[in-house]
Amino acid sequence: MKGTVINTAVISTLLAASTSLAIAAGGAGVVTSDPSKHFDSKGKAPSQFTIDSQNSLRQSLPFDDKRDFEEAQRGFIAAPEYKQIMAEAGNVAWDMGSYDWLLNEGESFDTIHPSLQRQAVLNMAYGLYEVIPDKIYQVRGYDLANISFIKGKTGWIVFDPLTAKETAAAALKFINEQLGERPVVAVVYSHSHADHFGGVRGVIDEADVKSGKVKVIAPEGFMHHAVAENVMAGNAMTRRMFFQYGVLLPRSPYGHVDQSIGKNTAAGNLGLIAPNVTIDKDFVDMTVDGVKMVFQSTPGTEAPAEMNTWFPDMKAFWAAENITGTIHNIYTLRGALVRDALEWSKQINVALYEYGQEADVMFASHSWPRWGNDRIQEVMRAQRDTYAHLNNQVLHLANQGVTINQIHNEYKLPESLVRQWSAHSYHGSEEHNSRAVLNRYLGYWDANPATLMPLSPEDSAPLYVEMMGGSDKILKKGKALFEEGKYFHAIEILNKLVFAESKNQPAKDLLADVYEQIGYQKESPSVRNSFLAAAYELRHGMPTGASPKASGPDMIKGMSTGLWLDFLGVRLDTEKSAGKQYIINFITPDNGEKYLVELSNSALTNIEGVQADKADLTITIDRSELNDVMMGAHSFDDKIKAGKVKIEGDSQVIKDLMSSLVTFTMAFELLPGTLPDTDK
Structure with missing residues (x-):
């Protein structure tokens, strides 16, 4: 104007810049490559140190526990003939087939942490699944989240209608083809992340919501948090998603393999229809289309507005995203407010004693259901205890002087939890989550005055390079450390050199080689993606391509x-x-x-x-x-x-x-020397 x-x-x-909304993971255009070779001409094979690490893990982790695989396939009804779902704009919104190389039976990839490969295979479930016969169904593998269908007297009650209109519409069409067409009479948003509401226009019409014909049920504060969580730093968060979610990494054993709670996020039309029913108490009983439900509000857990649901007549517990097949992020690397591990643990404990004592099945917005009360309680306790242990042991160590710059090297999960797959940190990682807990209570400072107001890296790095004898000596030592498998030691000096000499391509390439090996070794895809995406940018500069989109008319109105x-x-x-x-x-x-x-x-x-x-x-x-x-x-x-x-x-x-207003763009460096010269 x-x-x-x-x-x-x-x-x-x-x-x-402001509507890069909070989603559990990101997605963009589909980038694929030949899985038999590295997609990057500068890419390296796994080192012997990486191979030895993977082999050691194959021997030490509880791979003989096959229950997750049995549960992930239980109730399978049918899979569609197609693997791709197209967006209305003409691009591929979803491509499950781009990960088919993971299904080569018996193949182990030395470029993938064995536990992560296991999780990535589990997340290949694709199609329609029965949770409770003639009552509860899920369509899985159509988006990052699951879409769940509860059979009411006259129609479907839909829980969490995915990220995109196109994938949600395809899921509804598929279940209707398989089980008989039924109208959608209600939608439940379990929480305020976009992969749990963005596809709503694919299953219902807004006019029916406004007239009251269709109920849309959500926890208190949903609309505010659905729009607001990432607005203030949205441009920076979207740029950082290039790292955490590897949105422009090819789907390959050398690149993107999984997103821990699903394969990826659909790149279609994201929408939002405001709820007409709000859950504003700790527990709310409600009957919708003949189905009795009890909603348990769990604010301050995985999302600031979230709720579980209990189906008393079916003895079924819906765990939203509070209990899935992974320990989640206390701090998400794209950037967001730090979550409360202790509160998360307490809310799981409430659910355990309110519903877990009698539940026959537990299902959620990601991963796969668990059946049988003993199994349900086992998983609920494992996740409850993992969050509690994380909170308590980090503070235990902090109260003995361990700082935020040490905690990730000190904190360890107890062996009893390491032996339980549901306690593994795929979406989060023990390293960055432990730092997050300490930051929540004590902040970013380690109480050493030298670190309170440090020089910026580009100012301190030249001093280090000079005192270490120049770039040639640093490169020589960096190569030696790399060849010894001392990757984090190599980072310590090579990162200084790259900040001091941003055009020193041999230094950037060597640092990229180090990052790549670390990425191969990491269990958490968020951490893996961050190292591998950083390696790509160091080698080739910031990539171009379709980045995640979470804006649109509905977001603006909200x-x-x-x-x-x-x-x-x-x-x-x-x-x-x-x-x-x-x-x-x-x-x-x-x-x-x-x-x-x-x-x-x-x-x-x-x-x-x-x-x-x-x-x-x-x-x-x-x-x-x-x-x-x-x-x-x-x-x-x-x-x-x-x-x-x-x-x-x-x-x-x-x-x-x-x-006086600045126009934000994502054309800024996360690592030095990674923008084209024309953009600097």
């Missing part, structure tokens, strides 16, 4: 006006706004909202429900009209010309504000 509130380009950029104004403050260039001061009354009359927006001391703030008697500018626009501008459907000038915006006061104020 030229001279009024916000122009289309600014809003489009805001949304691209964003509160206050959150949008907050993010304008994040985008403010404080040098350009220095010395400027003004007050704006911002009014959206159709929803009754009023905000006072103030610029002072190079900080842009807002407060809801307050108006200034002597504002420099008053802007009045219906929120429904603002949505159009935010989505890029119309410019603000269009709205002014159409008489949809009212301006009172000094219009120069908004021109100054707009000229």
Whole structure:
């Protein structure tokens, strides 16, 4: 908008940067390669140290426990003939076949941690599965999450309708083809991550929700958290997803193999229909289409708004994403607020004693069900105890002086939990989760004044390189450490050299070789992907391609006006706004909202429900009209010309504000020397 509130380009950029919503894992365009050879001309085979490590794990881990494989295939009804699902935009939204190389029976890949390979094979379940005959079904392998169907008197009650409209619609079509067509009478969002609500428009129509014909049930705070969790640092989070989720790594034994709670995330149309039923108490009993349910609110666990569900007549427990086939992230590497391991453990404990004593089946939004009360209690206790042990033992060590820079090398899971597959940290890792617990309680500082305000790496690195005798000596020592299998020792010196000499390609290539071997050895795909994606960028620069998308009209409508104004403050260039001061009354009359927006001391703030008697500018626009501008459907000038915006006061104020806003892009380096010269 030229001279009024916000122009289309600014809003489009805001949304691209701010609506990279929280999803349990990321996804993008499908990149495949020949699994028999490395996809990268600079890539290396696993070293003997890596091979020895994998062989040792094959001997020491409890691979004789086959129960997960039996449970993952139990109740299989049918698989579709297709492996790909196309997006409405014409791209491949989902390609289960891109991982078929994992199904070569008896083949062990030395480039994959044996435990991760096991998990990756378990996550190859594809098709329609029966959980309880004639009552509960799941379609698995259509997206990162499972979509679950509860058979009511007249139709389906859908739990967690996947990430994308296209995959959810395909799942509904497939179950109807196999079991007979039934309408969807209700949808339950278990929590506020996009892989659990984004496909809702593939299974229901919003008009039916607004009329009350279809119930959409969600925990308290769902809408706020579904939109808001990643807004403020959304651009940085999306860039970091290139590492954690390996979104542009080829699907290969040398690249992306799994996402721990599923194969990957569908790259289709993400939507959101607001719930018309909110669960606002710790326990809520409800009957929907003849099915009795008890909802257990579990805020502050895997998501800030989440709930489990108990089906008393079926003795079935739905564990949402609180109990799956992995220990989850306490800190997710893409970036998010640190979760509470202790609260997570306590909420599992509540479920164990409320429902776990009598449950006959436990199923969830990821992984596979468990049947039989003894088995259910075993898994619930293993995950409860893993989160509790993580919290308690980290603090036990911290209270004896172990710091955040040491804890990941000190914390160990007890052997009794190591022997239980459900206690393995695929989505998380013991290393980064232990650091997260300590950070939650004590923060990032280790109490050594030398680390409180350190030099930036690019400033300290040249001093290290000089004192170590220059790049040739560092490279020689780095190669020696690499050949000895001392990979983390090699990182310590090679990382300094790369920061000091960002154009030193031999140094970057050697550091990439080190990262690659570490990636091969890691059980957690989040950690594996981070090392392998970093290796690729060091060798070739930041890749281009389709990155994860979580924006769209529904997301924009769901964003509160206050959150949008907050993010304008994040985008403010404080040098350009220095010395400027003004007050704006911002009014959206159709929803009754009023905000006072103030610029002072190079900080842009807002407060809801307050108006200034002597504002420099008053802007009045219906929120429904603002949505159009935010989505890029119309410019603000269009709205002014159409008489949809009212301006009172000094219009120069908004021109100054707009000229002070930064347009975020993902063209920034996570590692030095990885952007094309033209972009620097």
